[in-house]
Each structure stands twice: as C-alpha cells, then as structure tokens.
Amino acid sequence: MKAVSQARYGTADVVTVEDIPEPVPAADEILVRVHAASLNGSDRENLVGRPFYARLGGLRRPRNPVPGSDVAGVVAAVGSAVTEFAPGEEVFGELAGYRGGLAEYVATPPRLLARKPPHLSFADAAAIPQAGCIALRATRGLRPGEQVLVNGAGGAGGAFVVGLAKHLGAVVTAVDRADKADHLLRVGADTTIAFEDEDWAGHRGRYDRVVDLVAHRSPHRVHAALRSEGTYLVVGGHTRVLLATLVAGPPIRWTTGKRVRVLVVPQSRADLETVTALVADGAVVPGADRLYALEEAPAAFARLAAGDHRGKIAITVA
Ligand SMILES: NC(=O)c1ccc[n+]([C@@H]2O[C@H](COP(=O)([O-])OP(=O)(O)OC[C@H]3O[C@@H](n4cnc5c(N)ncnc54)[C@H](OP(=O)(O)O)[C@@H]3O)[C@@H](O)[C@H]2O)c1
Structure with missing residues (x-):
C-alpha cells in the first residue's frame, strides 16, 4: 500500500x-x-x-x-x-x-x-478529532461575556477554540502572525493581535481565560494578564513551560486565586461525538x-x- x-x-x-x-x-x-x-x-x-x-x-x-x-x-x-x-x-x-x-x-x-x-x-x-477535542476541553465552563484570549489561534486547533468560545458567548481575542488576521476574523475572533507587534501578556487583569496552544512564557508572567479567578490553560508549547506550569500552578492559585495549569486532553470517543454534533449544528466551523x-x-x-x-x-x- x-x-x-x-x-x-x-x-x-x-x-x-x-x-x-x-x-x-x-x-x-x-x-x-x-x-x-x-x-x-x-x-x-x-x-x-x-x-x-x-x-x-x-x-x-x-x-x-x-x-x-x-x-x-x-x-x-x-x-x-x-x-x-x-x-x-x-x-x-x-x-x-x-x-x-x-x-x-x-x-x-x-x-x-x-x-x-x-x-x-x-x-x-x-x-475534527484532535483539534475539536482540544477545543471542547479548553472552552468547557465558559460563560457568556467572558473575555477569552487564544494564543496561536491561526493554526490547526485555533479555529475550533475560537469558534466554540464564540458559540458559548465569549468575547474572543485571537493571537497569531499578522498575516493570519483575516483568517482569525473569518473564524469568529472579535479582536486579533499580531504576536510580532504586541505582547498580550502585558495586558494586566484583562482575560477570564487564556488558552495557549504555543506556550513559551513563564506562568508567573502570564497570570498577570488574568482577571481575578481567571484561568490560564497550556495546551501545547515548550517543555520547560509545561513543567514550570505544573510546578507554579498550585502556589499561584493559593496566592492569587487564579488557575494556571496544563490542560491534558484525553483521547475520547465521547468528546469526539460531542464536538462533531456541534460542527453538524453549525456551532463551529473547522x-x-x-x-x-x-x-x-x-x-x-x-x-x-x-x-x-x-x-x-x-x-x-x-
Ligand atoms: N494538551 C493536550 O492534551 C494536547 C493534545 C494534543 C495536542 N496538543 C498540542 O496542542 C498544540 C496544538 O496546536 P495546533 O495544532 O493548533 O498547532 P499549529 O497548527 O502548529 O498552530 C500553532 C499556531 O501558533 C502560531 N504561533 C507560533 N508562534 C507563536 C507565538 N509566539 N505567538 C502566537 N502564535 C504563535 C503558529 O504560527 P507560525 O507557525 O506561523 O509561527 C500557528 O499558527 C500542539 O503543541 C500539540 O502538541 C496538546
């Protein structure tokens, strides 16, 4: 074959x-x-x-x-x-x-x-499978009106995360290369940031949730961009950031009330069926x-x- x-x-x-x-x-x-x-x-x-x-x-x-x-x-x-x-x-x-x-x-x-x-x-x-299942877990529990930032939104998984967050009523800021801005707006982002021009981690206290598909910043730095009770989810990125996030998550939670953690997405038929139903309903367009x-x-x-x-x-x- x-x-x-x-x-x-x-x-x-x-x-x-x-x-x-x-x-x-x-x-x-x-x-x-x-x-x-x-x-x-x-x-x-x-x-x-x-x-x-x-x-x-x-x-x-x-x-x-x-x-x-x-x-x-x-x-x-x-x-x-x-x-x-x-x-x-x-x-x-x-x-x-x-x-x-x-x-x-x-x-x-x-x-x-x-x-x-x-x-x-x-x-x-x-x-659908990998990107859709990541998005399903990354957007779980979002409430209408919440501010969500998706870092690395222009690649394979980003459109699903942006689309599902919008479906749940969130206000979405999508970050990627400047030349992907049109694509990000097409898949539903409200605002785009070109990572070459602007560092979203400097937006103090702005986001209820940050979904990071390409994590490379220290968790101690990114949590400042979260509102109180906000959540930072590392989906993929540098190994050292994943390890640092595992270590820093509990102390950041104790001292600030913010959640900073690695999102482990299980391979799951049930999740696949759930996200596929959302695609079928037009709730999200890959x-x-x-x-x-x-x-x-x-x-x-x-x-x-x-x-x-x-x-x-x-x-x-x-
Ligand atoms: N947590 C889990 O359980 C789990 C499960 C499966 C997969 N994953 C991981 O999830 C990630 C999935 O990402 P994906 O499939 O969407 O990847 P992708 O297709 O590679 O997309 C990543 C996007 O991020 C952009 N980017 C690169 N550097 C950036 C920066 N500094 N700031 C903002 N954006 C930047 C990339 O653009 P350029 O390349 O043009 O720079 C690209 O558009 C992978 O790391 C994968 O290993 C995690």
Whole structure:
C-alpha cells in the first residue's frame, strides 16, 4: 500500500511517499481503509522531534515511520474480538499513538473511533478529532461575556477554540502572525493581535481565560494578564513551560486565586461525538486550509512546518 513515511526527525525534506506492507489487524483491532487525514500541530512536532514530548514515539527516530493521527475512512476488516464495528461502516477519529494515519490502510483499536455522520465528507470528518477535542476541553465552563484570549489561534486547533468560545458567548481575542488576521476574523475572533507587534501578556487583569496552544512564557508572567479567578490553560508549547506550569500552578492559585495549569486532553470517543454534533449544528466551523493528495504529502508537511497553514490541512488518501 502507499503510505507517507518519515524515517527520521527533521524538516519536511524527510517526508516521502513509499510502498509498504499493508497492516494486519490484531484480534482487538479494525483495519480502516483511510479516505482522508488531516494535519495538526502535533504532526509538525512529530516531524521535527521537538518539543521533547514529541519523542515519546521514538527517542532517535519515530518507531512508527508513518505520520498522521486524524483519519476518516471505511472499515475494511475487523479482528476476531471486535464486535462494535463491521466492514463497510464509515468511521473517523484520532489514532492512539498519534501516528499511522497517512496510509491507505491503518490497523487500530476501535475504542477511539466513532461512526462518521453521513452528511460530513471524509475530509471534513478527518479535520475534527484532535483539534475539536482540544477545543471542547479548553472552552468547557465558559460563560457568556467572558473575555477569552487564544494564543496561536491561526493554526490547526485555533479555529475550533475560537469558534466554540464564540458559540458559548465569549468575547474572543485571537493571537497569531499578522498575516493570519483575516483568517482569525473569518473564524469568529472579535479582536486579533499580531504576536510580532504586541505582547498580550502585558495586558494586566484583562482575560477570564487564556488558552495557549504555543506556550513559551513563564506562568508567573502570564497570570498577570488574568482577571481575578481567571484561568490560564497550556495546551501545547515548550517543555520547560509545561513543567514550570505544573510546578507554579498550585502556589499561584493559593496566592492569587487564579488557575494556571496544563490542560491534558484525553483521547475520547465521547468528546469526539460531542464536538462533531456541534460542527453538524453549525456551532463551529473547522477552519479549512488546503486539500492535498497523498502523493503531495511532502508539500503539505512543508506548508505545516513553515506555519503557513490557516486552520486544518487535509490530505485525501483514497
Ligand atoms: N494538551 C493536550 O492534551 C494536547 C493534545 C494534543 C495536542 N496538543 C498540542 O496542542 C498544540 C496544538 O496546536 P495546533 O495544532 O493548533 O498547532 P499549529 O497548527 O502548529 O498552530 C500553532 C499556531 O501558533 C502560531 N504561533 C507560533 N508562534 C507563536 C507565538 N509566539 N505567538 C502566537 N502564535 C504563535 C503558529 O504560527 P507560525 O507557525 O506561523 O509561527 C500557528 O499558527 C500542539 O503543541 C500539540 O502538541 C496538546
């Protein structure tokens, strides 16, 4: 079968399209004929092997050379112990281990996959899993009128976070490169900040919630931008900031009443179904970037690695 391959960590040049053996599902797995996949910031991290957590899938080189975590396709076969899916059913979801999806077939445990709603195309369904589930957790509990800042809002996950926050009635400030401002306004932001020009962390006492997809500031600095009782959620970013946030969170809470923490988003079929229902209702529109064919995967990764994408890059496989 045809598959995208990444034999080592590096720039988009390490991405190739190869013929590799088709996987054989274990007794508790299903074999999915992949029709479409989408790229996330985690695929960019898994490409370069940075931050450090991107090497959990292989310290020196990726153990599974096939990248790609978000897929939509058709069940081609089921293992002997699988009872909940049957061949021919349309499914989508995020793969355990965040790899293996950019191939004509992937064998995976079925627990993370959901049935694809018939009205969603395979590419639209593949755009939802990781970004949608992050957004669902990152916006949980928001109240109408609250001030929310989304840092790194112009990439794969940002449109979902902005869209869901708006759906809940928040007033959203979106931060990214200046040339992504139009995209940020299109997906629903009320205000945009170009990070090259302005440092939002200097806005003292302004935000009820900050969702940070690219954290690189000290938690001791960012909490000043929160209102009293405000919350700062680190979703992704530098390893040292993640560690510093874990350590600093409790003392900041005791001394200021503000919550500063790392948001751990579980891979969850229930969350996927919840956010997909919101997409189906039009509550949130996944910001779609470009659609590539499988053979064009190196170009898709080059766009992702350069940070030129605005929303989700999709790749059609079948
Ligand atoms: N917490 C969890 O459980 C969990 C689960 C899954 C994934 N994640 C993480 O969540 C993150 C997801 O992000 P994503 O998929 O949206 O990533 P993405 O597609 O890479 O988007 C990040 C955006 O941030 C921009 N950016 C870069 N530097 C910035 C700065 N200094 N200030 C503001 N914006 C900046 C990028 O633009 P340029 O590149 O042009 O600079 C890009 O538009 C990843 O780190 C991933 O590992 C977390």
